Amino acid sequence: MTNAFKRLIALVFLTFLPFVAFSQVQQEIAPPYNIKTVAFMKDGQNAYPFFRLNEPFTFVFDDLFGNEANYYYSIQHCNYDWTPSSMLSINDYIRGFDTQRIQTYTNSFNTLQIYSRYTLAFPNKFTTLLLSGNYILKILNEDQEVIFTRRFVLYEDMATVPVQVKRTRDMSTNLEKHNLDFSIKSRGFIFQMPLQNVKIALFQNGRFDNAIYNVKPQYTIGNDLIYKYDKETQFWAGNEYLYFENKDIRNAVNNVVRITAGEIYNTILYTNEARANKPYTFFPDVNGNFVTKNINLSVTDPMVESDYTWVFFSLSAPAYYGKDLYIGGMFNNYAKTPEYKMDYNEKTKLYEKAVMMKQGFNNYMYISTDKNGKVDGKNAVDGNFYQTENEYTILVYYRENNDRYDKVIGVGTANSTDIIN
DSSP states (O other): OOHHHHHHHHHHHHHHHHHHHHTSOOOOOOOOTTEEEEEEEETTEEOOSEEETTOOEEEEEEETTOSOOOOEEEEEEEOTTSSBOTTOOHHHHEEEOSSEEOOEEEEOOSOSSOOEEEEEEESOSSEEEOSOEEEEEEEEOTTOOEEEEEEEEEEOSSEEOOEEEEEOSOTTTTTTEEEEEEEEEESSSOOSSHHHHEEEEEEETTOSTTOEEOOOOSEEETTEEEEOOSSTTEEEOOOOOEEEEOSSTTSOOSSEEEEEOSSSOEEEEOOEEOOTTSOOOOOOOOTTOEEEOOOOTTOSOHHHHOOEEEEEEEEEOOOOTTOEEEEESTTTTTOOSGGGBOEEETTTTEEEEEEEEESEEEEEEEEEEOTTSOBOOTTOTTOOOTTOOOEEEEEEEEOOTTOSSOEEEEEEEEEGGGOBO
16 A cells, blocks of 8 residues: 555545544433432422423523532534524524523522532523524533533424333233333324334433334325334333432431431431342332422521532442442432442442432432443332333434435324223
8 A cells, every 4th residue: 555545535524523422422421420310300399301492491401519610511403313493503402602601690598518500491582492492401510521411402382292001911011110102193293204204212211321212104094104113112011110208408307217417418328128029019109300409497598508518329239230320319310330330349248339419309220230321120129010100201303305304203102001902
């Protein structure tokens, strides 16, 4: 190979490298240790990251450094597969400006652990989002370095999505899975080439880490798209979320065995036992959500007057050789990072972990992953039971033949409490 030919190959590679990088899937970047209690909110409550276009919502997080650092935000519109929408300019999907400083923040008050709480509202005086679809919200520091990112989706009401949760027909998993039967009905327009142009995404309790993609319509009736699959639209049902409550941070109640004092309080939970081989037991949960709360009578704003505490988790379970176990919930966006990975203690024969969390009511679960870091729902530590109550969301994406982006034209929801055979 001549030197001239090598230089030609290098030139071609460098020419196309920006396009390759730009088409990369935009993964969520977990926040660093000092960023906690990250959440999307609607009407003052934590919410799954799916919002109607032009509907107001907020994004919040705490910085445990508490030094009133300057944080900025940037927003990227993405295709169905979470690659950047390369055919759109930023002015196509944002009215206003990008990379703006988050101007609303409040310092904690009367807490042992100091922190600054940041609130970013949409729309705001700088930024209005114009298009439906997938979005990546990037939080940057003063040096314009990305600190962490979160996905969210905006949708329009152009189609209805009737959904029914059913038990699977496969007798080997009939007691362990939920199957989603649904259809897509457009409102006043005809789908163009629906097998190619219509795509769906299925979510269990608002989670991205076990979402289902790339399922085509099974058949059509007129302009209605029908999905009645036996396997392609199934989720492992899991078990009810575990919980603890420490809205009074100095008293041991509701699955807290004791409280100890230190620089901040330590909240020691009762040891959980793996439930995979135990009978299903119903108890209400909030499907992974959490509520920040401090019941001290002097508290006027629990969002900045609630304290942080070290929460000590322990799990009695068989040694999961070749698998990793994580603590997950909406409080940490089900992150699979070392901060939430359970450690096996050979002396106590328990999986253990201490996590700093904000006081209130918290749902959590133990997540098993395979060697590639993928959620292993089949071998869930707490088992899979069709009786489990889960919330399911279906998003419908559509790109007409001449469109430049994947819009989200409808959403369907269903709860497994209404499961049928």
